[in-house]
Amino acid sequence: MSYLPYALAVWIFVVGLYGVVTSRNLIHLAVCLSVMQSSTYVLLLSIGYLNGATAPIFADVPKGTRAVDPVVQALALTDVVVSVTVLALLLALAIQVQKRTETLDPDELRAMRG
């Protein structure tokens, strides 16, 4: 049981990857990619978690209270921003693809091969 959160991160990663590989729609693909990204938040935050500890915010708590790791939370914050930026760029690309080729299916993009 104590590895469940880590297993969740693995699950989300692989499920998201499945979505990316099989996607027939660029918007769906972009969302699957952000699902994959969420696996890293889960992994980081679970690693830094401490049983019975509070959040690392020391307002109105008695001195000496145990708190969870603040570093992984800072990393996860950066990660969230990265996820948003990638989503925004992929959506912008998807809009242009729709306009130029009248399709959102990545399998139909055949301008380059060989």
Add this chain to the structure above:
Amino acid sequence: MSRGLRLGLFAVSAAGLTALLLWGVAGLPDFGHYRGPYGFVLNASAPGERHVTNVVAAVVFDYRGFDTLGEEFILFASVMGVALLLRDVRDDPGRRDDAMRSDAVRMVGLGFAAVLLVTGLYVVAHGYLTPGGGFQGGVVVASAFILVYLAGEYRAYRRLTPTAAVDVFEGSGAGGYAVIGVVSLLLGSAFLHNFGPLGTSGTLASGGSIAFLNVASALEVSAAFMLLFTEFLEELSALRPEARS
């Protein structure tokens, strides 16, 4: 590669990848038994050293403040990138009318926008005391402006957020973060080294440079999200058939 072949290749590989990842995470300490030391050292020292109650904010804006500089510029670059990708549909906003909405919708929308704006500013200001900070508050502030748009006040929205002016905010937010770091250099200490007075823990006037960096970050994030929204909304209104006629 046919889709069937691709799925087969993926199925075999994904099974291997899953096994690999599970083998990897099995080596982690049990959930809830994090062993440190990095985070614990900071938890112990940050409140005393930096006079902030939110240690995450101290990590984000001070101990690992340089990461956040990179993060600001990731957001900044993606906004510039989206502007580059969607540059071909800039129609003249002056000629477009506001969408017809009932007065009730407008009033509710604008009321909400005001509430959001205040909330966002509060979240920014208290970032180093309680959860929140420049990023979260910045997004909320930006969404207050978006609500003006959604309430049907397109021209009001464009007046409130002229792209040229928001660009200036965006640039000065991201650049300001870096410039604060350079100020430390000019004062003879390390890049991003604290130079403000630490103040009293638990009050707004605490944390030294963290307060400045927080504001720069909020400026950058709110401008970035406003620009992102403007780009996408322009694109969509160009797609709408009625807007073309």
Add this chain to the structure above:
Amino acid sequence: MDVLVPLPVVIPLIAAAALTAAGQFLGRRFDDTVGIGTAAATAVVSTMLVVRSLDHDLVYWFGGWTPRHGIALGIAFDVEPLGAALAAFAGVVTTASFVFAWRYFDEVGTLFHVLMLIFLGAMSGFALSGDLFNMFVFFELMSVCAFALVAYQVEAAAPLQGAINFAVTNTIGALLVLTGIGLVYGRTGALNLAQIGRALEGQKPDGLVLVAFALLLCGFLVKAGAVPFHFWLSDAYAAAPVPVCVLLSAIMSDLGLHALARIYWPAFSGTLGGSAGSLRALLVGLGVLTALVGAAMAFLQRDLKRLLAFVTISHVGVFLAAIGLLTPRGLAGSTLYVITDGLVKAALFLAVGILIHRAGSGDELRLRGLGGRAPVASIVLFAGGLLVAGLPPLGSFVGWTLVVRSSVDVGYGWLPPVLALAAAVTGGTLLRAAARIVLGWGDEEDPLLSHEPPAEEEEPQVPKSRLSPPLLFGPALALIVAAIGVGFTPGLGDRATRWAERLEDRPAHAAEVLAGKLPPALPPAPVHPGVAPYVYSLASLAGAVAFALFGLYRRRLPHLVRAWAGRVLEPPVTVLKALHSGVVGDYVAWLTFGVAALGGLVALLGR
């Protein structure tokens, strides 16, 4: 702490922000001037960092958070000459690219300059950082800029497809890196590379360490473009505008490989060192595969940009094999090779840009005999082909010498001939293109080559009068001359080996980063290459000429030989072409396969 250390990152970032805020109120010439000036200043500062770090690393703690009791509180830059040289190289190439692009992009205002400057800052940061997560941040910053720049020409389908393939695969690569970072952090509670190394020191590698290393390896190999993670690269580089290609091809791919060395030596060598032999076999094998696949695919192209993209992949393989030797000479040789060869590739891309501009096409067959319209580009094409093929003692010969010597040192005497074969094919491909374009040799059609590239809409049409010839031709010539010149720096190879040794001496490096103990300065380590590097270089040069003639006059071979060659070569060529399908789902499936296979091998070999 040296006040210069943060500047290669901070200067371009502040310039980019200032340009956004103020550029719209000022003219185009202002943007170009700021771009060139900033990139040049960054190159100068990075070069100064190389000089200042000659004797010992410059360790810089941001925010002044020096470590306490061996525990890093903040983020460190760890400047060593090889990384600083790569940063300086990035500055030089960006400057050349800006000069070439002088008023090249009329419609976009400041956006191009802003993104290029941020890209430069990100590359500098990535090359200098000594912190695992900070490397990830700069990895993403590079990516975000590059995604948008690749799709610059949004009117065409090819750049969009290239950018999507690039963005999706590289984002997954970044997630692999981040997952690896999470595992390492969970084990060691550290993000500083030296501190991670101390925490892992002497432990028998278990599942977590092996998997974490495999994930970091795969993530950085995606960025570098090693087989089977390379598919995105040829699509993205073929579609990007020339000034962007220059940066991507000359430096970004190779930074991913340098990152491998920066992670392996300080952090992982203490725990994986016991199985270094099998790890070496794995990395060298992958490098050889990449070098050969890239070379073969390059030979099959007629679109010059895509051709150069596959040449880039082939060279990534060579560098990976060299770094994978896991010796100081291998690393030093690889870095010198990266810089000299990067200068050549940048010049070649610029030559293609000149051809597109002057002769209206970037297609080898359509350009047949039209080289006279751009004499400078013709010279650069020929010189580049010869340098890539390995013309001793010029260009990358210094790096090549170290690689040959290092291969022999570790008992990999078979490696130099194989790498020379790859150089013969890539050099031969370039000479074939040069001979066809400049001299009009060869046939007008060649069914072996891939389809004709889409009509030349990929480059913005700038009125010819707007570009003055010195700005157009100057950068390409300067880069070629620089590539030749670097090889003549006295004692470069001997010194570079010492720099690499400093990175690879884990305990001394950790003491320097975490406790500020400076190591003693070492005298240069003479290489004494013997004649072997000359022999291999001359052989690959001769091979290149042979391959070029084969490409041009294949049909004049006796009928029997052609029939036999066709039967043997056709199936693999068809398969190879079909694998590069341009479909992102396929690429991600291959990426998954690569991670599973490489991870499995690391697990098997590392235990």
Add this chain to the structure above:
Amino acid sequence: MIPLQATVIGLVAVGALAVVLTRDLIRLAMASSLYALLLVVLFLVLQAPDVALSELVVGAVGFPLAIVVAISLERKG
């Protein structure tokens, strides 16, 4: 590990699968917003309020944007 955490973990696991398997764009937008909310709850029970707030503002702002884009594109296409 407390039962609350286990429950939320189970919900997130199902949510991720649901998002990936939803191919209709409008439903996809709703599913992904819901998934973002589940993540917010998970982060709260993992004692990470800062990250939860980030995910909340991004989930409340980013995903609806995706919704609007998706719907408009599909209507046009």
